[in-house]
Amino acid sequence: MTDEQGLDGPAPGERPTPSGRRNKQGIRIDPEVEAKHEPRRTVISALVEHEPGVLAEASGLFSRRQFNIESLTVGPTDDDERARITLVVEEPDPGIDQIKKQLRKLIPVIAVRELEPDAMRRELALVKVNAERPDQVAAVADMYDAKTVDSSPETATFEITGARQKIEAAIETFSQFGIREIARTGTTALARGTDDTAAPAPAESTANEANNTPYTQPADDD
Amino acid sequence: MSERAAPVTATEEQRDDQETPSEEPSEADDTESATDAEPTPVTTGAESVVRALENAGVEHAFGVQGGAIMPVYDALYDSEIHHVTMAHEQGASHAADAYGIVSGEPGICLATSGPGATNLVTGLADADMDSDPVVALTGQVPTEFVGNDAFQETDTTGVTMPVTKTNTFSSEPDRVGSDVSEAFALASEGRPGPTLVDLPKDVTNAETDREPDEPRTPDTYDVQERADPEIVAAAAERVENASRPIMLLGGGVIKGDAAEVCREFAIEHEIPVVTTMPGTGAFPEDHELALEGAGMHGTGYANMAITHCDTMVAVGTRFDDRLTGGIETFAPDAEIIHVDIDPAEISKNIHADYPLIGDAGTVVEQLTEAVDESPQATKWRAQCQQWKSDYSMAYDTPEDEPVKPQFVVEALDEATSDRAVVTTGVGQHQMWAWQYWTYTEPRTWVSSHGLGAMGYGLPAAIGARFAADDDQEVVCVDGDGSFLMTLQGLSVAVRENLDITVAVLNNEYIGMVRQWQDAFFDGRHSASDYGWMPEFDTLAEAFGAEGFRIDDYDEVADTIDAALTYDGPSVIDVHIDPQANVYPMVPSGGDNGQFALTEDQL
Ligand SMILES: Cc1ncc(C[n+]2csc(CCOP(=O)(O)OP(=O)(O)O)c2C)c(N)n1
Ligand SMILES: [Mg+2]
Secondary structure (H helix, E strand, O other), rough: OOHHHOOOOOOOOHHHOOOOOEOOOOEEEEEOOOOOOOOOEOOOEEEEEEOOOOOHHHHHHHHHHOOOEHHHHHHHEEOOOOOEEEEEEEOOHHHHHHHHHHHHHHHOOEEEOOOOOEEEEEEEEEEEEEEEOOOHHHHHHHHHOEEEEEOOOEEEEEEEEOHHHHHHHHHHHHHHHHHEEEEOOOOOEEOOOOOOOOOOHHHHHHHOOOOOOOOOOOOOOO | HHHHHOOOOHHHHHHHHHHHHOOOOOOOOOOOOOOOOOOOOOHHHHHHHHHHHHHHOOOOEEEEEHHHHHHHHHOOOOOOOEEOOOOOOOHHHHHHHHHHHHHHEEEEEEEOOHEEEEEEEEHHHHHHHHHOOOEEEEEEHHHHHHHOOOOOOOOHHHHHHHHHHHEEEEEOOHHHHHHHHHHHHHHHHOOOEEEEEEEEEEHHOEEOOOOOOOOOOOOOOOOOOOOOHHHHHHHHHHHHHOOOEEEEHHHHHHHHHOHHHHHHHHHHHHEEEEEEOOOOOOOOOOOEEEEEEOOOOOOOHHHHHHEEEEOOEEEEOOOOOHOOOOOHHOOOOOOEEEEOOOOOOOOOOOOOOOOEEOOHHHHHHHHHHHHOOOOOHHHHHHHHHHHHHHOOOOOOOOOOOOOHHHHHHHHHHHOOOOOOOOOOOOOOHHHHHHHHOOOOOOOEEEEEOOOOOOOOOOHHHHHHHHHHOOOOEEEEEEEEHHHHHHHHHHHHHHHHHOEEEEEEOOOOOHHHHHHHHHHHHOOOOOOEEEOOOOHHHHHHHOOOOOOEEEOOHHHHHHHHHHHOOOOOOOOEEEEEEEOOOOEHHHHHHHHOOOOOOOOOOO
């Protein structure tokens, strides 16, 4: 019964087939030398209207589109009406491109930019450790420029600021004393010098940027 | 088709007329209508909401009443806007969506808070997927109750955030009208889509004399109209040097009113044209350059052309997976010139070698100017013609078997004008309606593409009826399962005396699912065999519509004629061959060039 339900014509095996192929990102490839798009970590900064719901909109976008976001911070700017969202993402180039473009589409988003690898990036961590060996604890704190925020007979809490690697190294070193609790802010960042972090850009630039995200080697954070 | 866009001046004239006392009492008992040609100043938030709609030229709105939206409805009572009370809010959102597709102007739907708003969601999600202009206005509990789980409170902006282009919780009586104006502008400007304004009852009830601002998009909303001239020049050169070019026209061509310029471009340079499903009607399917639709159930010739082309001018398409099949095998030899108004669509799924961001019409005009010589593609065109005959869509009609659905679709097409509007449900019948009707005009194919929402057909026909010209027939080709989901809309069609014809291609099956089960689940018909369906003709009569039934080939033409002639809603229960299957078929993620023509090729 099923055969008579079909249509006539050359069967799949009898048809010519093209020689090319695309990869998963939809880019045409030479099957011999397939260029791989490895994920890379980068910082994206977005200037947004300071209004309720913006953060929900942005975070909803990331979860819905399965973007890999490592950290997200948000805070006011010098303009009361605007806030800055700073994202650290880890994605291959086409994914990073999509994040920027999809963010730009949100109505309350004013400007979006991927920062240069040399951008200034900082994170703050509060680390609460056991204070059984106060001298050694103090020595480690000193090593990482950590400030004492609180101390009790059993605990000492430090504030550490710096690039991610520094914070990770500090935490690693503090762990020998036994870490009771940690709170980290996630990375916030600004472009260097006169370079604007995320200022409204003329529409034209989006066109040129449409497709070519030059691949830049991510420098170590600071 | 700009001639169908509501001309603002005409509406204004109408509004002026209506403000003068009319002799004819309106059916609702008559009122103290203003004696002034000037619109009366607004006094409440709700009035300014309605004024915003009037200023935007809105003539029709679709919705259902309820507690939190009552102030807005009260203001509508004095308005010339024709409100269509729907049987279900899902129908209101689908009707508004279809209105938007056919007219090119945002369709308006209204609902109360809580269940009213959640019932709109399917239609909003559909409009979002298909980029249809829709404005939804939802009632909300008074501001002081928001967050307290009040009666019929739903976080409507939260629920609809992922399925709208944008939405707003309107919190200030002085802004509420302007919020609606802005939502209207955002629904249609740039890439269209659904917008929603949530209206707390205290805000609409509050006093305000603030007239709404003009419909305007916010400053943060930029739309690029013209593409980068350098990329246009490079793309033009690519077109000139192509040996196997095609144009792929998507829904953006229709939304951007770019069908005309795309047609001229294709014909001038003799480039074969393929459409996506939402792009149906962008190019006349009876033209010799037309290869019709591509993708999962596209024609064999469209899929061959898409697979073997070396240059693709893709306009207003988002390269949906139902179109591309497996990415790896999609147009693998083609350099892609991608024209789209949404930068995020460029290289989202398919890498664009020539990204052209801008309005479809404007950019194709830029291309038209930049291309000096037509590509040398005589052999390629001959190849496309050869594929047309190799992979003909012809089907058998054995007299001793039940009526073939394809035959019914062709008969409906035959009996109607070129500008007839077709709406559908989702399933096999939708694919047959797409494949076997010959579309020649934009805004005549109205379907749920990206979302694939069963139940779309009848409410869409209602919305389309209000948007279409009187001489355009509106035909809903529905499935039995899809029709069951929203057939309560017949009550609306009868009440409003809408001239629409529903042809239910009744196979007493969830046919598309049955077809997949036969192909991929060893024929195990789990929950796909209805085995029994109500008599749709009798049911239609119970609603006050005209019911018809077809069982044999010799009844087809006459019954269709009678149903179309009937001035009002009619339903034809067409008992088709329950075993009929949709071919060609590219299985999900498959290779477009390897489409199956029979089940054993899957
Ligand atoms: C709201 C909704 N629920 C479920 C589905 C899954 N689905 C896709 S096609 C289909 C069958 C539709 O049956 P019918 O309307 O009779 O169409 P047919 O395929 O028989 O022509 C179903 C259940 C859907 N698309 N939409
Ligand atoms: Mg069915």
